[in-house]
Amino acid sequence: MYKSPRGTSDILPENQMYWRILNKNIEKISLEFAYERIDTPIIEDANLFVRGIGELTDIVEKETYTFKDRGDNLLTLRPEGTAPICRAYLQHGMQNSTQPTRLYYVLPNFRYERPQSGRYRQHHQFGAENIGESDPYIDCEIIEYAWRFLQSVGLSMLNLEINSIGDKKCRPKYITDLKEYYNSQSNNLCKDCTRRLNNNTLRLLDCKNSDCQEIISKAPNNLDYLCNECKAHWQLLLLYLKDIKLPYKINSRLVRGFDYYTRTVFEISSKSNSSPIAIAGGGRYDGLIQELGGPETPGIGFGIGIERVILELKNQKVSIPKNNKNKVVIASIGVESRHISMHISSILRKNGITTIVGPSSKNLRRQLKYASSINSTHVIIIGDEEIQKNTLIIKNLTSGVQNIIPNISDEIIKILK
RNA sequence: GUGAGUGUGGCCAAGUAGGUUAAGGCGCCAGGUUGUGGCCCUGGAGAUCAAGGGUUCGAAUCCCUUCACUCACCCCA
Numbered sequence: 001m002y003k004s005p006r007g008t009s010d011i012l013p014e015n016q017m018y019w020r021i022l023n024k025n026i027e028k029i030s031l032e033f034a035y036e037r038i039d040t041p042i043i044e045d046a047n048l049f050v051r052g053i054g055e056l057t058d059i060v061e062k063e064t065y066t067f068k069d070r071g072d073n074l075l076t077l078r079p080e081g082t083a084p085i086c087r088a089y090l091q092h093g094m095q096n097s098t099q100p101t102r103l104y105y106v107l108p109n110f111r112y113e114r115p116q117s118g119r120y121r122q123h124h125q126f127g128a129e130n131i132g133e134s135d136p137y138i139d140c141e142i143i144e145y146a147w148r149f150l151q152s153v154g155l156s157m158l159n160l161e162i163n164s165i166g167d168k169k170c171r172p173k174y175i176t177d178l179k180e181y182y183n184s185q186s187n188n189l190c191k192d193c194t195r196r197l198n199n200n201t202l203r204l205l206d207c208k209n210s211d212c213q214e215i216i217s218k219a220p221n222n223l224d225y226l227c228n229e230c231k232a233h234w235q236l237l238l239l240y241l242k243d244i245k246l247p248y249k250i251n252s253r254l255v256r257g258f259d260y261y262t263r264t265v266f267e268i269s270s271k272s273n274s275s276p277i278a279i280a281g282g283g284r285y286d287g288l289i290q291e292l293g294g295p296e297t298p299g300i301g302f303g304i305g306i307e308r309v310i311l312e313l314k315n316q317k318v319s320i321p322k323n324n325k326n327k328v329v330i331a332s333i334g335v336e337s338r339h340i341s342m343h344i345s346s347i348l349r350k351n352g353i354t355t356i357v358g359p360s361s362k363n364l365r366r367q368l369k370y371a372s373s374i375n376s377t378h379v380i381i382i383g384d385e386e387i388q389k390n391t392l393i394i395k396n397l398t399s400g401v402q403n404i405i406p407n408i409s410d411e412i413i414k415i416l417k
Numbered sequence: 418g419u420g421a422g423u424g425u426g427g428c429c430a431a432g433u434a435g436g437u438u439a440a441g442g443c444g445c446c447a448g449g450u451u452g453u454g455g456c457c458c459u460g461g462a463g464a465u466c467a468a469g470g471g472u473u474c475g476a477a478u479c480c481c482u483u484c485a486c487u488c489a490c491c492c493c494a
Contacts, residue, residue, distance in 0.1 A: 058491075059492075116487075116490095119494080208490090305493090363453095365452085368453050369454050370454085381453070383452055384452090400455090
């Protein structure tokens, strides 16, 4: 039997309510923040991600789905949202419209990894990008935007961590010093850190190995290395966050996996014990547009993992409001009544009433059984007696009460609307 | 890529010092007389016990191989 490929899954009807409520709130909050929706293709030129994310990052090195199409073009299934948005920004000359540009998206991403809880080969992200403004009030806005969305769907116990990793002027010096420090500690490092030392130095600070914790605690702090501009940006951001009373935690060890990040980086996770994984992450990328061939342009954005939000909603047992609209089954007895059923069902649906014509193969009892097993609220019964008198029976399955009413559309609609 | 755990009908599962019809529950289908549901009763369909190979008179149960799923690491949403 065929199965969905590893790390992918079907979104079954019983889970669709989560997606519905998320989409609804994405639209609502995005409107409040005045961001406009954009959709980009699932495939992009493979090079976009090599240039954007960084050649030596794990994502590009071993997690992309890359293939040649029949025209020999090297394409990659989108592994993240920011680079494609920046590509679209440049392609459509958005720098020529009023700045900054505010865009949001809800799109699937693909990464070839081993699946586990909250990690899939196909996952969806709600993300937003603000391109063209370097002032930290936008950093604050982007963080608030992500935070507000997570709150709007009903999540609590959220935890915001922020950091500044400097820019291309001040970061290199920090990395050099950090490397130097770690080299002096090289015989006490775990094997992962030994590897990180050369190919992902900033990640050293994120090691969970208990033996490495003391080394980390004594490591140079990147916030001490910020140049004047970066420091001013950072401190102003903190003030803005205070203005809006958004609780944050400074984590000078917070780093991110993409090369394009500069200055502000942040993550939002849940304090609920079971899943410490990040639900949202993002940061500033002041060099990315230029890296992709555009003018020097600042930008900042976030990505929120839809599947992780849903996982956390279930985890926190957030109840999703149910659809409590009426749902009607029309039970017919005999051939002629079926024709009347078809007629009525069509009218009811045109009036916005959820209507199902009961299975004809079943007797009345079975049709009633059927109606209650699919949680319908009402049953309309039409048999010979009703046809003769031009009436029908309408039964409320919740109360069990039934009435005989004339077979007039307006009468039926009045009861069911 | 590395490590650990798990794989019995659509779902949850009993059964493992090998013994021959593989429990049970949910769900599904059908009945419980002629036109009334949710409860109850009865019956039915549905499993080559993840797959392949081996040991044995005999294997869901023992051995080997493969695959899948789950969790964790790396990394990330």
